[in-house]
Amino acid sequence: MRIGVIGGGLMGSGIAEVCARAGVDVTVVEADAAGAERAQERIEKSLDRGARSGKLSGEQRQAAAERLAYSTTVDDIAGADAAIEAIIENEGAKRELFKRLDAVLPDAEFLASNTSSVPIMKLGAGTSKPERVLGLHFFNPVPVLPLVEVVRSIMTGEEALARARSFAQDTLGKVCIDSQDRAGFVVNALLFPYLNDAVRMLEAPTRLGEGGERKAVPGGDRLVVAERLRAELTLLEEPLRELRLELASKDESAVLERLQQLRGHALLRRPREREPLDTVRVGILRRGEAAFRKQELPE
Numbered sequence: 001m002r003i004g005v006i007g008g009g010l011m012g013s014g015i016a017e018v019c020a021r022a023g024v025d026v027t028v029v030e031a032d033a034a035g036a037e038r039a040q041e042r043i044e045k046s047l048d049r050g051a052r053s054g055k056l057s058g059e060q061r062q063a064a065a066e067r068l069a070y071s072t073t074v075d076d077i078a079g080a081d082a083a084i085e086a087i088i089e090n091e092g093a094k095r096e097l098f099k100r101l102d103a104v105l106p107d108a109e110f111l112a113s114n115t116s117s118v119p120i121m122k123l124g125a126g127t128s129k130p131e132r133v134l135g136l137h138f139f140n141p142v143p144v145l146p147l148v149e150v151v152r153s154i155m156t157g158e159e160a161l162a163r164a165r166s167f168a169q170d171t172l173g174k175v176c177i178d179s180q181d182r183a184g185f186v187v188n189a190l191l192f193p194y195l196n197d198a199v200r201m202l203e204a205p206t207r208l209g210e211g212g213e214r215k216a217v218p219g220g221d222r223l224v225v226a227e228r229l230r231a232e233l234t235l236l237e238e239p240l241r242e243l244r245l246e247l248a249s250k251d252e253s254a255v256l257e258r259l260q261q262l263r264g265h266a267l268l269r270r271p272r273e274r275e276p277l278d279t280v281r282v283g284i285l286r287r288g289e290a291a292f293r294k295q296e297l298p299e
């Protein structure tokens with residue numbers, strides 16, 4: 001099987017690595033040569049980590065690296081059996097890309113997006129065969145976390161859905177859950193209201209009491225997570241202040257680089273230390289990035 005992964009950032013490189021480790025030939029398409037180089041570096045480092053920790057033999061590591069090709073043009077994935085898109089979360093860019101994928105891959109089994117928030121229906125609508133467009137929502141870090149949400153839009157067909165599900169489950173060995181094409185799919189739709197509620201409850205601490213009383217509240221674990229979240233937000237104040245200074249210098253690339261570094265740090269924790277909070281923290285940094293792009297960084 002051969003697959004195209006478009007976007008070799010945090011998620012795309014993880015998805016490409018997992019595919020190559022599962023014996024699939026992969027072409028990673030990045031926006032430019034520097035992006036392709038970064039993607040290759042990231043994947044090779046991760047394969048090295050896998051080999052060092054004994055999850056991969058030296059031969060398996062080598063074989064996976066040889067199944068990977070890197071490119072800067074979607075034309076290079078012509079003839080692939082399927083594509084998974086993991087470019088930046090920008091609806092316009094994704095819609096354009098799906099039109100292009102539709103033209104380059106007329107016979108592909110499915111065209112999947114890893115989006116967390118763009119409706120799959122909108123991506124399918126611009127293609128000639130919306131029945132083969134669906135979501136495969138992986139979680140970071142892809143080589144470690146088993147879950148994939150398989151997202152169907154009202155236009156997704158059974159055949160593409162079955163093939164994508166079988167690819168994620170049988171070929172990649174992931175655990176799949178089905179999701180409707182709705183905000184937050186399943187995981188984020190559960191997680192964010194849960195945390196938001198807990199944060200709101202913490203805002204009225206006198207009613208909830210402290211310490212022992214909190215532990216006695218059914219669902220008190222939420223409060224613990226919310227408390228940690230509040231601490232994380234406090235920790236982010238300093239970086240945001242620094243960012244405002246950089247923003248004042250109008251050096252856009254420096255600010256974006258800094259935000260991306262911060263997002264990277266939020267994700268570089270060891271698996272046993274990782275928890276839902278990371279998703280929230282990355283979300284906050286993403287919002288910061290979006291705000292910066294609109295020149296609206298918070299005061």
Ligand SMILES: NC(=O)c1ccc[n+]([C@@H]2O[C@H](COP(=O)([O-])OP(=O)(O)OC[C@H]3O[C@@H](n4cnc5c(N)ncnc54)[C@H](O)[C@@H]3O)[C@@H](O)[C@H]2O)c1
Nearest residue numbers: 007009010011012030031035086087088089114115116140
């Ligand atoms: N980060 C997460 O935890 C997470 C989890 C699940 C889903 N997602 C989704 O996955 C997608 C990618 O997120 P990410 O965190 O990997 O972002 P990222 O910024 O790390 O990577 C995006 C990559 O896409 C490349 N790119 C941009 N436009 C391109 C184009 N037209 N063609 C080819 N490459 C292009 C960029 O150069 C960049 O390397 C987003 O839709 C995001 O919402 C992210």
